[in-house]
Amino acid sequence: MKNVIILIITVCVSFFVKAQEGLPTDYLSAEFHKSRRDALRKSMPNNSVAVFFANPVRNRANDVDFVYHQDPDFYYLTGYKEPHAVLVVFSENQTNSEGTVYNELIYVQEKNPQAEQWTGKRLGIEGAKNKLGFDLAFNGSDFNKSGVEYSKFDKVLFNNFNNDYRDSKRNQADLHSLIEQFKEQANYDENTLPDPIKSRIYEMIKATDIENSANVAQNIGRALEYYPDLKNDKVIIDYAQATDSNRRLELKQQIIKIEQETPKSNLDTQMLSQLMAGLRQIKTEEELVLLTKAVRISAMGQREIMKAMHPNMSEMEIQGIHEFVYKKYGSEYEGYPSIVGAGNNGCVLHYIENTKMQVNNELVLMDLGAEYHGYSADVTRTIPANGTFTNEQKIIYDLVYKAQEAGIAAAKVGNGFNAADAASRAVIHKGLIDLGIAETDKEARQYFPHGTSHYLGLDVHDPGLYGAFQPNMVITVEPGIYIPDGSNCDKKWWGIAVRIEDDILITKDGPVNLSAEAPRTSHEIETLMKEKSALDDFVLPTLD
Structure with a gap:
């Protein structure tokens, strides 16, 4: 705690000095965000790629939007606060056609003086490099030619889409366009993906040691109240109702066997949330x-x-x-x-x-x-x-x-x-x-x-x-x-x-x-x- 207290005092002094200049200086540093990307990379499976999308702009009424708030995972890993952006993190180094070695890419909003007059300054490519610390940054309009071959990875990790984003029509690099481009590049088919709630519970059961299995059973009991369809899964019901740890261990093994027998796709919409939860x-x-x-x-x-x-x-x-x-x-x-x-x-x-x-x-x-x-x-x-x-x-x-x-x-x-x-x-x-x-x-x-x-x-x-x-x-x-x-x-x-x-x-x-x-x-x-x-x-x- 002593180090934390010293850091708090240092940051507070920095804040009040900079406040006199008009801007706070106690935001998370670019080094922090990079360290979080490095930590994520270490936790990812071999030969995998993780794809993160910025939060959508949400409409309040007519031509007024809600104040924009970045997706917390995206902010945690980048420090980027603007919409219409994509982060791609690779588990191992990649090499592009020009011989450049890299392990991450970011696609951001393009600089646009006319738009910035209405909605504020944008970081753009140079800002993403100089202020956020990315070596390779591109405009969102370049995402459709990223050159990433998703089929060659054993795992493509991303959070499934909630379809709560609008198509601006005029902007070919808005979130809607970025997601559609990713779906095409990654051969995404929603009908072949596993049920996200059931899969999340399966992952929770697998990730929890047997000493804490009672906690998971309690959480499953609450989930059953909110997601009635889970009652159709006998393994989940049996786990929630199990009275001893040995029975829960048997059911955990059943889940592993079920997943081994299920046809595999390299698209994974479950693991990333667990990896991020472990970090955060x-x-x-x-x-x-x-x-x-x-x-x-x-x-x-x-x-x-x-x-x-x-x-x-x-x-x-x-x-x-x-x-x-x-x-x-x-x-x-x-x-x-x-x-x-x-x-x-x-x-x-x-x-x-x-x-x-x-x-x-x-x-x-x-x-x-x-x-x-x-x-x-x-x-x-x-x-x-x-x-x-x-x-x-x-x-x-x-x-x-x-x-x-x-x-x-x-x-x-x-x-x-x-x-x-x-x-x-x-x-x-x-x-x-x-x-x-x-x-x-x-x-x-x-x-x-x-x-x-x-x-x-x-x-x-x-x-x-x-x-x-x-x-x-x-x-x-x-x-x-x-x-x-x-x-x-x-x-x-x-x-x-x-x-x-x-x-x-x-x-x-x-x-x-x-x-x-x-x-x-x-x-x-x-x-x-x-x-x-x-x-x-x-x-x-x-x-x-």
């Missing part, structure tokens, strides 16, 4: 600097709203204060749609309407995260709008806090990924039963229906392999209790929703709470809410 689940020191800053910014947002909160506020105003703090600290975006739910609204796990005009004297659940240079935080606090917990609110809040403490303590190197969930859930289930809110574990689960942890990074739900905890993983620990109006319990508990979520760095010395600057105990929250807010005197004119 472990954060480098350079990543931890940015992720830690995103988390601390989010914690500051929680602190400021604790001081500013009053019963006459609207959910939207509360959201605005958080996001204002993010911008003050240089955060470009929110990592996901902000959740601000007062009272019963907090029982909707992903409530994003945020339209209640007064929060009154209710608990307010606030699940928000700043995105800083691509890295997203995910921090939740639940506070009483009037500054003081009622007796029932405090009982539920303190129970969730106790559960979170148990979950954080379980986030240790070597523990299985479900350790934090198991520890938190045991506390909440027992607590709800003791309070008479539930009679059984099954009944208690309906008041805590989500998982306790997920990975965090370039995605708020970052990819990972869900094996044992390793140093430099960052996860959330977020137990909650939600008792909607009309629940089968004493009415005094109705409308109480509490979630406490922190971002935890796994280290060899134990878990580190990166969001600890936002108070968590009920006493600390009530104490901070008594302090004066810088926003107390910020009063706008009334609009009739």
